[in-house]
Amino acid sequence: MNNIQRTARAGAVAALLGLSLGACDDFLTVKNPNIINASAINPVQDAPTLAASAQQNFAATLGWFAMYQSWFVGETLVAETFPTRNEFGQRTVLNTNGSHAGELWGNISVSLASSALVLDLELPEPTTNINYARAAAFNGYSFLLMAESFCEGVSRGGPSLSTAQMLDSAVAKFTQAISVGTANGSTAGVQLANIAKVGLARAQLQAGRGAQAIAAAQSVPAGFSFSLTYLDDPAQRNRLGNRLWQFTLDRGSITVAPAFRIDGDPRIRFKTPAQHNLAPQDPSSGPFFIQDKYPAFNSGIRLASKLEADYIEAEATGTAAQLTLIAARRAANNQPVYSGATTPAAVLTELMEQKGRDFYLEAKRMGDFRRIPAAVLNVPVPGTPYFKPGFSPVGNQTCWPLPLTETDNNTNFPRS
Numbered sequence: 001m002n003n004i005q006r007t008a009r010a011g012a013v014a015a016l017l018g019l020s021l022g023a024c025d026d027f028l029t030v031k032n033p034n035i036i037n038a039s040a041i042n043p044v045q046d047a048p049t050l051a052a053s054a055q056q057n058f059a060a061t062l063g064w065f066a067m068y069q070s071w072f073v074g075e076t077l078v079a080e081t082f083p084t085r086n087e088f089g090q091r092t093v094l095n096t097n098g099s100h101a102g103e104l105w106g107n108i109s110v111s112l113a114s115s116a117l118v119l120d121l122e123l124p125e126p127t128t129n130i131n132y133a134r135a136a137a138f139n140g141y142s143f144l145l146m147a148e149s150f151c152e153g154v155s156r157g158g159p160s161l162s163t164a165q166m167l168d169s170a171v172a173k174f175t176q177a178i179s180v181g182t183a184n185g186s187t188a189g190v191q192l193a194n195i196a197k198v199g200l201a202r203a204q205l206q207a208g209r210g211a212q213a214i215a216a217a218q219s220v221p222a223g224f225s226f227s228l229t230y231l232d233d234p235a236q237r238n239r240l241g242n243r244l245w246q247f248t249l250d251r252g253s254i255t256v257a258p259a260f261r262i263d264g265d266p267r268i269r270f271k272t273p274a275q276h277n278l279a280p281q282d283p284s285s286g287p288f289f290i291q292d293k294y295p296a297f298n299s300g301i302r303l304a305s306k307l308e309a310d311y312i313e314a315e316a317t318g319t320a321a322q323l324t325l326i327a328a329r330r331a332a333n334n335q336p337v338y339s340g341a342t343t344p345a346a347v348l349t350e351l352m353e354q355k356g357r358d359f360y361l362e363a364k365r366m367g368d369f370r371r372i373p374a375a376v377l378n379v380p381v382p383g384t385p386y387f388k389p390g391f392s393p394v395g396n397q398t399c400w401p402l403p404l405t406e407t408d409n410n411t412n413f414p415r416s
Contacts, residue, residue, distance in 0.1 A: 043121045043122070043123075044121070044123060044124065047118060047121060047123055047129075047131040048131055050114070050117060050118050050121075050131070050135075051115075051118045051130075051131040051134040051135050052134070053114060054111070054114040054115035054117070054118055054134070054135050054138050054139075055115075055134060055138050055228075056239070056240075057107070057110050057111040057114045057115075057138075058111045058115070058138040058141060058142060058228075059228040059229075059230065059301075060107060060111075060238075060239050060240075060243075061107040061108050061110075061111045061142070061145070062145070062228060062301060062303070062363055063230075063242060063243025063244060063246075063301065064103045064104055064107055064243055065104065065108070065145055065149060065363045066243065066244060066301065066361050066362060066363040067243055067244055067247055067253070067254065067361075068085075068088050068100075068103070068104055069149065069363050069365065069366040070254070070361055070365075071085065071088040071089045072088045072089070072091060072093075072366060072380075072397075072400075073365045073366050073369050073376070073379050073380075074257050074259065074378045074379045074380050075256075075257055075260060075356075075360060075361060075365060076254045076255060076256055076257055076260075076291070076361070077089060077254075077255045077256075077257050077285060077286075077387055078253065078282075078285065079252055079253050079254060079255040079280035079281060079282055079285040079288060080251065080252065080253045080280070080281035080282045080285070081281060081282045082099065084097045084098055084099035084100065085099055085253065086386075086391055087100075088100075089380065089386065089387070090380070090386055090391060090392065090393075090394055090395055091380055091382070091394055091395040091396065091397040092392065092394075092395035092397060093397060093400050093401065094401075095401045095402065095403055095404045095407070096403075096404050097403065100400065100403055101403035101404070101405045101406075104149070104400070105150075105402070105403045105405070105406060106405075108142060108145060108146050108149075109154075109156075109406075111138070111142045112139060112142040112143065112146070112155055112156070113155075113156050115135045115136075115138045115139035115142060116135075116139055116155070116156060117135075118131055118132070118134075118135035119132060119135050119136060119139060119173075126180075127179070127180060127183050128180060128183045128184045128185075128189075129180065129184070130180070130181070130184045130186065130188060130189050130192070132176070132177075132180045133176075133177050133180040133181035133184060133189055133192045133193065133196075134177075134192055136173045136174070136176040136177035136180065136196070137173070137174065137177035137181070137192050137195050137196045137199070139173045140169075140170045140171075140172075140173035140174040140177060140196060140199050140200075140203070141170070141199055141303070143155075143166050143167070143169045143170035143173065143203075144166075144167070144170040144199055144202060144203050144206070144367075145363065146166055147163050147166035147167045147170060147203075147206065148206065148366055148367035148370060149366060149399065149400055150399055150400050150401075150402065151163075151399040151400065151401055151402070152402055153165075153166045153402075154402065154406055154410060154412075155169070157410055157412075158412065159412040160402075160412065160413070164207065167203050167206055167207040168207070170199065170200075170203040171200060171203050171204065171207070173196075174196040174197075174199045174200035174203060175196075175200065177192055177193060177195070177196035178193045178196045178197055178200065180193075181193030181194075181196065191226060194220060194221060194224050194226070194304070195226050195303065195304045197216055197217075197219050197220045197304075197309070198216075198217075198220055198224075198303075198304035198305065198306075198308055198309050199304060200216040201213050201214075201216035201217040201220070201308075201309050201312045201313075202308070202312060202367070204216055205312050205315065205316055205371070206367055206370075206371055210316035210317075211316075213312050213313070213316045214312075214313050214316045214317060216309075216312075217309035217310070217312045217313040217316075218309075218313060220306050220309040221306065222306055223306060224304075224305060224306045224309075225302060225304070225305040225306065225307070226302070226303055226304045226305070227300035227301060227302045227303060228300060228301050228302075228303050229298075229300050230242040230297060230298050230299065230300060230301070231297070231298055232296060232297035232298040233297075237297055241297035241298070242294045242296065242297050242298065242299045242300075242301065244291060244293075244294045244299075244301075244361055245294045245295065245296055245297055245299055246297065248278070248290050248291060248294075249278065251281055252278060252279055252280045252281040252282075252288070253280075253281060254290070254291060255280060255285055255286070255287075255288050255289050255290070256268075256270045256289040256290070256291055257378065259377070259378035260356075260357075260360065260378075261289055262357070264334055264335075265333050265334065265335060265357055266333055266334065267333055267357040267358055267360060268293075268357055268360055269291070269292040269293045270289050270290060270291055270292050270293075271289070271290050271292050272287075272289060273287045273288050273289065276288075276290055278290055282388070284388045284389060284390070285387075285388050286387070286388070291361060293360060293361055294361070301362060302359075302362055303362075307358060308359065308364070310325055311325065311351070311355050311358070314351060315348070315351060318344075319342070319344050319347045319348075322347050322348060322350075322351045323338070323342070323347055325351065325354075326338050326347070326350055326351055326354055329354045329358065330354065333357070338350060345374070345375070348372065348375045349374075349375045349377065351375075352368055352372070352375045352376050352377070353377065355368065356368075356376070369398070370398055370399060373398065380394040381394060382394055382395060382396035383396075
């Protein structure tokens with residue numbers, strides 16, 4: 001066995017921990033259900049499990065990011081008292097924030113590492129092996145989500161990565177997933193390639209490479225859409241359930257922001273306080289308007305679609321293409337014809353307004369805000385009062401810092 005395989009067997013323990021509790025019908029018969037013997041893992045035989053685990057790690061991570069990003073960019077309000085979560089609504093996230101370190105950085109780090117683990121394996125037929133395609137696709141999305149959210153990144157305890165470096169890493173992994181998935185040729189392989197094509201277009205756009213973004217977006221087939229699936233398993237809801245419903249039903253943390261309480265547009269589904277019997281965790285957050293886009297623990301979250309590719313292509317192409325897509329999305333969603341200004345800035349703002357509705361609570365708006373902040377409206381404004389009493393005014397952060405738990409324990413960062 002070579003060094004890569006030895007490392008993979010040891011690292012597979014961490015990737016499989018999320019699956020171990022659900023692997024037995026009666027966990028009481030297991031001395032310690034969280035312990036897996038690394039020497040019993042066969043990298044080639046277990047590659048499908050490791051790749052599936054990496055995908056699920058990303059699915060669990062995406063729910064956390066969709067929620068925290070929604071607070072940060074004003075899709076929702078923080079309807080709870082936790083100071084660590086209110087920091088996101090205030091745009092004043094500290095590097096000592098425990099929620100930030102565990103629920104965001106910890107999860108994205110595991111997602112990145114578990115998919116990289118599969119890519120480190122020496123598997124047969126590497127140019128067509130679907131496990132490589134799956135791992136590369138979700139490794140790419142992990143880098144992309146990190147790049148859109150954090151001011152700087154880290155991969156598996158390495159040195160600091162700039163936004164450009166994270167986006168370039170995402171591009172490389174998406175390119176690999178497209179190549180391997182397409183060559184694999186199965187339904188699942190082609191699906192993974194299409195997922196990666198959307199991710200590639202998004203990463204190229206975020207990196208400022210418009211021509212490459214257009215090419216990738218145009219390669220996505222008409223009608224394509226892929227959603228990550230979640231389960232209503234009472235014993236595993238924290239890992240397998242839809243996070244946004246969990247924090248609506250169980251925690252009362254998410255209230256739809258006023259700007260998104262839009263009547264008559266089917267893309268923004270919500271319930272008024274008179275239409276439900278739930279309560280916010282923090283009564284001072286005001287009337288509890290709950291999101292109804294994800295009304296159950298098994299509600300899927302869309303990850304990639306031709307619609308997103310169309311938005312990317314329109315943004316990168318210019319005003320005329322943007323006006324065409326705006327007209328189509330308004331007509332499809334019971335909205336009147338656009339009658340605003342037709343200057344490039346005004347049209348781009350309207351395009352982002354329609355995109356914000358189409359992809360509400362899908363962890364896409366923060367990337368848009370970082371790329372073109374002037375065109376993304378209703379983000380909490382620096383210096384204005386926070387929406388509820390007892391907190392400092394809104395700050396001016398546009399991205400999140402690395403948590404102290406990373407910089408204090410990573411030898412690549414200097415000690416003060």
